[in-house]
Amino acid sequence: MAPSSSLICLTLAAVALAAMGAPPAPPPGPLPIVPPLTPPACPSGAKPVKVFVMMGQSNMLGEGKKDGTTNGTLQYAVQTEKKYQYLWDATTGNWSVSKNVRNVFVMGSGGIDSAVTLFHNEFMTAAETTPEALPGMSPRNKDSIGPELGIGFMLGLNMTDDIMTLKTCIGNRALGWDLLPPGSPEFKYTNSKGVSMTYAGYHESPASWPSSGPKPAPMNWYAGLQYDGDTYRAYEVLGNLSKFYPGAPCYEVAGFFWWQGDRDSRDMGLATNYEANLVRLIKQLRVQYGSPNAKFVTASLGQTPMGSTDGGGLILDAMLNVANATKYPEFKGNVAAVYSHPLSMGSSSGAHYGGNAETYMNIGQAMGNAMVDLLKN
Secondary structure: OOOOHHHHHHHHHHHHHHHHOOOOOOOOOOOOOOOOOOOOOOOOOOOOEEEEEEEEOHHHHOOEEOOOOOOOOHHHHHHOOOOOHHHEEOOOOEEOEEEEEEEEEEEOOOOOOOOEEEEEEEEEEOOOOOOOOEOOEEEOOOOEEOOHHHHHHHHHHHOOOOEEEEEEOOOOOOOOOOOOOOOOOOEEEEOOOOOEEEEOOOOOOOOEEEOOOOOOOOOOOOOOHHHHHHHHHHHHHHOOHHHHOOOOOOEEEEEEEEEOOHHHHOOHHHHHOHHHHHHHHHHHHHHHOOOOOOEEEEEOOOOOOOOOOOHHHHHHHHHHHHOOOOOOHHHOOOEEEEOOHHHOOOOOHHHHHHHOHHHHHHHHHHHHHHHHHHHOO
């Protein structure tokens, strides 16, 4: 018996669907956005801890050698060259401990669900410490320094407030990609080969693609992923304040420190757009942490002198520009830039300044003093 025409039509339709493959999956939902923080109100008469959030990449992370009797270590600088004497307690013959500055450092690679390492949770000191384990955070000793000692002691020596430096960062991250703040749009850049490239906006992926072609499929990383994660990890600290500053009744995010730029300097598209991204970062951080009056201090790459025209020069120019009140009147008296080249002891950001602790101390001191000056306004 011959098949009916209706059966033939149904069979052909089935064959056509099979040839086309399975129905396309629905588009993924929106990526999670870390919401702006609303700092809790302080109890009547209570004085908040002044929190300074420290962000960036390996410059901020810190690879300065601490121990050792050779030139370039912190021990040699303090004990032999007699520099940074506020770090040393001559009475006890040991590293001094700040009475009012708490040093907290959390690190994770990627977004809000990344594992968290807790490197510091103690009153500021150059002494070797290993923090106690806390829920959701794995403690680990870090035997190198970043700019936090110079920053923290300059704040502590010039302020009577209770203070917390809250470092949340990891190395090898770009402002124009991993640390891109919310609200950042796509932008285009024509490279040295004459090819127009489109760079990802916030929560887009991949990082860039030829403007003339279709947008490629996303990769397993997206613009702003590290920004989201670093912010979330800072929230975890602030939301459990008593575990990080015992006895503190409340907090106020008073400022931000930013030392970064190496990764962006290696991509001329990112370097060219660095100023726009930095402006957006400053504004977004103030919204993110519910602190519209928080001050902002940035520092340039130590190897880059004035007048450089490479990627590092564009990063330096961007930082100096955001601190220029003529160009950005809204940042007058609340944004400062530290020119790091005269303070560096050599080498480069990509080589972690050869591990020279004095570079990290010098730039940290300058950043701390710049913040103190802004806070006087």
